[in-house]
Amino acid sequence: MTDKPEKLIDKKGLRLDGRKPDELRPIKIEVGVISNADGSAYIEQGKNKVLAGVYGPREVHPKHLALPDRMVLKCRYHMAPFSVQERKSPAPSRREIELSKVIRESLEPAIFVEYYPRTMVDIFVEVLQADGGTRCASITAAALALADAGIPMRDIVVACAAGKAGDTIVLDLMDEEDKYGTADVPVALMPNLNAVTLLQMDGILSYDEFESAVNLAIEGCKKIYTMQKEAIRRKYASAKEEGEE
Amino acid sequence: MAAVITKVKQKEIAQLIEKGKRLDGRGLTDFREIKIEQGVIERAEGSARVRLGRTDVLVGTKIEFGEPFPDTPTEGVLTVNAELVPLASPVFEAGPPDENSIELARIVDRGIRESKAIDTEKLCIEPGKKVIVVFVDVYVLNHDGNLIDASALAAMGALLNTKVPNYEVEDGEVKIKSGHTQLPIKRNPVTVTFAKIGGKLVVDPWLEEEQVMDARLSIAIDDDGNICAIQKGGNGYFEPQMILEAAKIAKDKAKEIRKKLGW
Numbered sequence: 001m002t003d004k005p006e007k008l009i010d011k012k013g014l015r016l017d018g019r020k021p022d023e024l025r026p027i028k029i030e031v032g033v034i035s036n037a038d039g040s041a042y043i044e045q046g047k048n049k050v051l052a053g054v055y056g057p058r059e060v061h062p063k064h065l066a067l068p069d070r071m072v073l074k075c076r077y078h079m080a081p082f083s084v085q086e087r088k089s090p091a092p093s094r095r096e097i098e099l100s101k102v103i104r105e106s107l108e109p110a111i112f113v114e115y116y117p118r119t120m121v122d123i124f125v126e127v128l129q130a131d132g133g134t135r136c137a138s139i140t141a142a143a144l145a146l147a148d149a150g151i152p153m154r155d156i157v158v159a160c161a162a163g164k165a166g167d168t169i170v171l172d173l174m175d176e177e178d179k180y181g182t183a184d185v186p187v188a189l190m191p192n193l194n195a196v197t198l199l200q201m202d203g204i205l206s207y208d209e210f211e212s213a214v215n216l217a218i219e220g221c222k223k224i225y226t227m228q229k230e231a232i233r234r235k236y237a238s239a240k241e242e243g244e245e
Numbered sequence: 246m247a248a249v250i251t252k253v254k255q256k257e258i259a260q261l262i263e264k265g266k267r268l269d270g271r272g273l274t275d276f277r278e279i280k281i282e283q284g285v286i287e288r289a290e291g292s293a294r295v296r297l298g299r300t301d302v303l304v305g306t307k308i309e310f311g312e313p314f315p316d317t318p319t320e321g322v323l324t325v326n327a328e329l330v331p332l333a334s335p336v337f338e339a340g341p342p343d344e345n346s347i348e349l350a351r352i353v354d355r356g357i358r359e360s361k362a363i364d365t366e367k368l369c370i371e372p373g374k375k376v377i378v379v380f381v382d383v384y385v386l387n388h389d390g391n392l393i394d395a396s397a398l399a400a401m402g403a404l405l406n407t408k409v410p411n412y413e414v415e416d417g418e419v420k421i422k423s424g425h426t427q428l429p430i431k432r433n434p435v436t437v438t439f440a441k442i443g444g445k446l447v448v449d450p451w452l453e454e455e456q457v458m459d460a461r462l463s464i465a466i467d468d469d470g471n472i473c474a475i476q477k478g479g480n481g482y483f484e485p486q487m488i489l490e491a492a493k494i495a496k497d498k499a500k501e502i503r504k505k506l507g508w
Binding site: 095102185193195198199203204207211214 | 342344347348350351355358359360460462467470471472473474475476477478479480481482483484485488489492493496
C-alpha cells in the first residue's frame with residue numbers, strides 16, 4: 001500500500017510523475033499478440049498492462065441465447081491476482097462484473113451487430129498490471145482486438161479518463177491520483193462520430209469542472225486514437241511484408 | 246431486462262418524444278409522482294419505500310459492528326446490495342445477483358459514498374479495529390422503469406431514518422445497550438436518470454421508454470448542486486453536448502426533488 005502523497009500537484013504545477021496536467025502517460029500498443037485469438041491487442045499505459053482477445057463470430061453458447069436479428073456480444077473484464085498490491089482473488093468481483101457490463105456497452109455502439117445474426121462474439125480482457133484507468137486501457141485494447149478480428153465497426157472506440165487532482169483538472173489519472181484525487185471521469189469515444197459511449201464519474205465536481213474534465217478526456221481520447229490507428233497499420237504492414245517474402 | 250413491446254408502440258413512443266410529448270402525458274423533463282414512506286419495516290434499523298409512478302422500491306438498512314477496511318481505518322463501512330426479486334417483473338429471475346442488480350447496487354453506492362452522505366468518521370469505534378457497518382439492501386418490488394432513481398431515493402430515505410443502537414465497549418467487545426441515536430448523515434444526494442430516445446433526452450423513463458431507449462445516463466447531484474456520480478448505460482451513445490445538457494437539467498431536477506421532500 002502506497003502512503004498518501006502530501007500533494008498531487010507540486011508548486012510548478014507538475015504531477016507526481018512529472019507530467020503536465022494535460023499530458024498522457026507513455027503508451028505502447030501492439031495488435032495481434034495472441035495467435036489463438038481471432039483478434040487481439042496489448043496496451044501499456046503508464047504501469048497498466050492490459051491484454052484483450054476476441055473470439056468470434058462463432059456459435060452461440062448456450063444455444064438458447066442466440067438472437068435471430070443480431071449477434072450476442074459478451075465481455076469479460078478480469079484482473080490477474082498479481083495485478084495489484086494486495087493479491088486479488090481470481091473470482092470475479094462485483095466491480096469486475098460492473099466493468100464487464102460498461103465496457104461491453106461502450107464497444108457495442110460501434111459494432112454492426114445486425115451483420116452476424118445467431119452468432120456470438122466474446123471479448124476477453126485481462127488486466128495483468130493495474131495502475132489506475134484500467135477500464136479505459138481495456139476499452140482501447142478491446143476495440144483494437146475487435147478490429148483485428150475483422151468485426152465490422154463504425155469507428156474504433158477509444159477511452160481515456162480525466163479528473164481532478166488537488167485543485168487541478170488532469171488527464172489520464174494514475175493510481176495515486178485515482179485513489180487520492182477529488183474526481184475521476186472515464187470517457188469512451190467514437191472520435192469520427194463524436195459519440196461518447198462510456199461515461200462514468202465518481203468524486204465531486206462543479207458543473208464547470210465537469211465540463212472541462214469531459215473536454216480534456218475527449219482530447220486525450222483523440223490523441224490515443226492516433227496511436228491506435230498507427231498500431232493497427234503496423235500490424236498489417238508487417239503482415240504484408242511476410243506475405244511478400 | 247428485456248420484455249416484449251410491440252414495434253407499433255415503440256414507434257409511437259419515439260414519435261411522440263420527437264414532438265416533445267410522452268405517452269403518459271408528462272413533459273420531457275417531468276418526473277412521475279414520487280411517494281416516500283419511511284420506517285415501514287420495524288425490524289430494520291432504517292427503512293423507506295419509494296414509489297415512482299408504478300415503480301416500487303423498498304430499502305432496509307441494518308447496522309452491525311465489524312472491522313474497517315485497511316485503507317480507511319478510521320471510517321465506518323457502507324455496503325449496498327440490490328435484489329431484483331422475481332415477483333417484481335416477469336423478466337427477473339431468482340438466483341445470484343446478475344450484472345443488472347450489481348450495477349444498480351454500485352450506482353446507488355457511488356451516489357451515497359462519493360457525496361459523503363454518511364459521516365463515516367463518526368462511525369469509528371476503535372481505529373483499525375472496530376467500526377459501525379451500515380448495510381443498505383435495495384429490494385425492488387415492482388419494476389416499471391427507472392429503478393436507479395427510485396432505489397437511490399429509497400436508500401437515502403432509509404439512511405435518514407436509520408437508528409444506531411447505543412453500545413459500550415468492554416474488553417474490546419461491543420455490548421449493545423438500550424436506546425439509540427440517529428445515523429449521522431451529512432448530505433442528501435439525489436440521482437436523476439435520463440433516457441436518450443430518438444436524439445432527445447427524457448427524464449425518469451418508465452419501463453416502455455427504457456425498452457426503446459438508445460442509452461441511459463444517471464447523474465447524482467449533492468446538496469450544493471455539484472455532480473458526485475455518473476453512470477452511462479445501454480448500447481447507444483451520447484453526443485458530448487447532450488451530456489452537458491443532461492448535467493444542467495439534473496442539477497435543477499435534484500433541487501426540485503430535494504425541496505419537495507424537505508431534504
